[in-house]
Each structure stands twice: as structure tokens, then as C-alpha cells.
Amino acid sequence: MSSRESASVPVTSERLAFGVAVVGGPTTVIDVAGHRLVCDPTLDPPTDYGYLRKLVGPAVDEGAIGNADVVLVSHDLHPDNLDVAGREFALRAPVLLAPPTAARRLGQPSTPLDPWSTWEAPDGRLRVTGVPARHGPADAELNDEGFVNCEVIGFVIEADGSPTTYVSGDNASLEIVREIRERIGAIDCAVLFAGSASVPARFGGRPLTLTAERAAAAAEVLGSPRVVVAHQQGWGHFTQGAEDTRAAFLAAGIADRLCDAPLGHWCLPVT
Template sequence: MARTGLPRQECAVTVLGGPTAVIDLAGLRIVSVPTFDEPGPRGYLTKTTGPAFDEQTVGPVDLVLVSHDLHPDNLDQRGRVFATSASLLLTGPLAAGRLGAPAVGLAPWTTRTVPRGDGDGHLTVLAVPAVHGPEDGERDADGNVNCEVTGWILSGEGLPTLYVSGDNASVRTVAEVSRRVPDISAALLHAGAARVPSKFDGRPLSMDSRRAAAAAAVLGAGIVVPAHYDGWTHFSEGRAELELAFHEAGLSSLLHAPAHGSWVDLRP
């Protein structure tokens, strides 16, 4: 992998593989869900491919977003080191307690403002809910399906409003997000229909391709970038299934799924 550095963009996202994405926005470099380990078994999960760029190539970051910390496909060993070395790490309250400093836990529908790198005020980060499995899945003592998972809305003056879903399988939750934040212009959706036979009768733990297309329709976003659909054996649907689902829904023009490491402009 090249180590010449990843040039900063004005307003764009690139998926590195698995769920990991680099978001350049408001003069900030943001990494969502860092996973940088090499391929191989990780307990009951198996990673098949590494990221398009390693952490040295990604370079210094201003903000890391951790959807959840309990599953190695969403925070692996090198990703954990990367995240906890950042100046600011945002995650859910339970994950923040486990990760320690510099993690800051945000409950759903609470915000954190971050000074913009372009000197034009602040970027607002809104934590939003996610359901990591079927709607009728058994809830834990904290009310979560599978575990606590956090999604995000990034917004600011003159910026596209970006929704980062995290490992959410619930279109109902997407509808709630859309109702509360009606001006979402771009979405980074975790898809892949992740399945683990021992959990919820093997039903998807993340959006399948049809749900991703439905979520795009509900959000009304002009740009949809999928992540979390390859690189692990428990992801049961890939790019081909996503492209077919968006085609059948008449939404192909919204879907942007280039080769990993390629930038997608977030401005419609």
C-alpha cells in the first residue's frame, strides 16, 4: 500500500473497505469506523481483505467516529489504536466508557460542535439511533438490539448534510432520522446484510440491499455512498446486489460505489 499520503479534499468521502470511510469536510479529516487490521480470523468472524489505504497513508485526523466498539468488523485492534490516538473520538456513551479518553459519548439526539478546519465556524455532529438487527430482536438491559450502535449527522453552514448510518438494519429508524433532520443531502449507508447464524435466526444485522434502497428513498438524499458490504465473510450481499436493488427501485443515479480509495464528491 502506498505511503505517500492521501491528499485532502474539499468536500468528499472515500470508502476504504469494510465499514471504514474517510470524510473530508469543512477543512477537517474525519474517519468513520476505523478498521486497519490485515485479513484473517477474528473470533467468529473472518476478514477477507484489508483496506485500500493504511492508517499511515490516511495521515493525521481531526475526528474519529466509532459506531460501536464490541465487534471487530467495526473496531479492530489497529483501528482501536488509531481511534484512541485521535484528538477527538465520538461514540456512544457505553462505548466511551469502555474506550476511555479521548472518547466522548453522545446519546442519541445530542450534539457536539467541532471547530472547522476552514475557519468558518463549527461543524455540528448529531448522534442518531441505530438498530443492529431485526426490529423485533431481543433487547438487552440498555434497550439495544445486539449492542449499542450510534449513527451520525454532520452539518454546518454552507455544507451538505451527511447521514452516517452505522450498523443499522431498521428503515423505521431511518424514517425517524429523516423526520427529525429533513434536509439530508448525502448518506453513507452501512449495507451488506451482515448475518451471523447464531444471532436472530440468521436475519440481517445491517441493511440488505433492498432496505438500503428504501432508506435512500426515505431520506431523499441526492448522493448515497455504500459501505460495509465487502471484506468480511459474514457480509452476505455486495456491490452487485446493491446496484440491482437501486436499479429496480429507479434510484441508480443516487448510488455512488466506485472502487475503494476513490473519492465521491458530497455536493449534489
């Protein structure tokens, strides 16, 4: 799914049979089986949140995103994954899936989704399974709730006749990626949050998300023929960007799997 294979089609409210688009930061629009899903909406303009700083706003406005059928929130405590406007957007959705601690804080219409539990759309055409994520190094100290940094989940999205799509959330663990591949099976499209996010006060400044190199390794573990990398542009604590990702995938010999569509444009499946 290189730039040669993906048409540069901007995101609009018109839905595709299948498509994935990153609109800024981690915020990803996924169309599948007649449903529009939006993951980790961050829709504020550039903002200084104190310990995190947003440098640019989303590549498209809310009008282009339109109404989401399902909003996926990997975690709610960090503004680079759910900011003020993104929270308002999420709470307007008819379905909001989030890890249990986040669902309690967000309130209605949140539905808690534990790792390895599955939500199914009323029409039976869409299934979303929560999968584990670790928001930091393997040896990081756990917080009072038993999580690294905070509770985070990823998502596997499935629908009959559509590609199976994995959205990593802020996961830094290749061990977890390997477990997901073993339990779920083939992942047709991987949406990986990378950027090597780093905050000096957390775990000695070590990466809280995938580095570019570990994103390429995750793509190999998953065996995904289509890879979309999000969470690598637009925030001050992202220490690697799209050029680093391209270089890592080229070094691994899998550059042809990587979607190079601009922000706010669809990565379309190869036909």
C-alpha cells in the same frame, strides 16, 4: 453520484473541501469544512477473529488516511466496526465520538454521544449529531442494557456551506431512518452500512444491517441525491455485496444516486 459523475481520485492525506470515501468494510473517510473525519476504522490485515473473519485489508494504508481530526465509532464491540489497528488509530485522534457505553470502555479521548445530542468543533465550523440505530430486527430480544445486539449510533455531520451527511452505522431499521429524516430534514449525502450482515447465532441468522433492497428504500426515505454504501465488502459475514446493491438501486429507479467509486477512491459531489 454514479461512476459517470464521480472522478476516480484516490484518497490521500490531502484534504478536500468535501468528499466521502470507503476504504474497506465500514471504514469511511469524510472531508468537510477543513476537517477529516474517519468512521469505524478497521485497519487490520485479513484476520480470523473467531466468530467473524476479515477477508481483505483496507484499500489504502494509514499514511494515505493521515491524521483524523475526529473519529466516529458507531460501536466498539464488533471487530468488523473497530478492529485492533482501528482502535489504536481511534485512540490517537484528538476527538473520538462514540455511544456512551463504548465511550466508557474506550476511555480517553472518547466523548460520549447520545442520540440527538450534538458535538461542536471548537472552531464552530463542524457539528456532529448522534442519531439512533438498531443493530438487528425490530422484534429482536433486547440485551441486559436494553439494546438490540449492543448500543449503536449513527451520525449526522453538518457544516455551513457543506452537504449534510448521514452515516447510518449498523442500523437495520427503516423506521429509524424515517425518524431521522423527519427530525433532521434534508440529507444531502447518505452513507449507508449494508451488506445484509448475518451471524447464525444471532436472531436466527436474520440481517443485522441493511439489505441491499432496504438500503435502496432508506435512500428513498431520506431523499438523498448522493448515496455511498459501505459495510458490504471484505468480511465473511456480509451476505450481499456491491453488485447486489447496484441491482437493488437499479430496480428502485435510483441508480443515478449511487456512488460507484472503487474502494479507496473519493466519491465527489456532483458539480
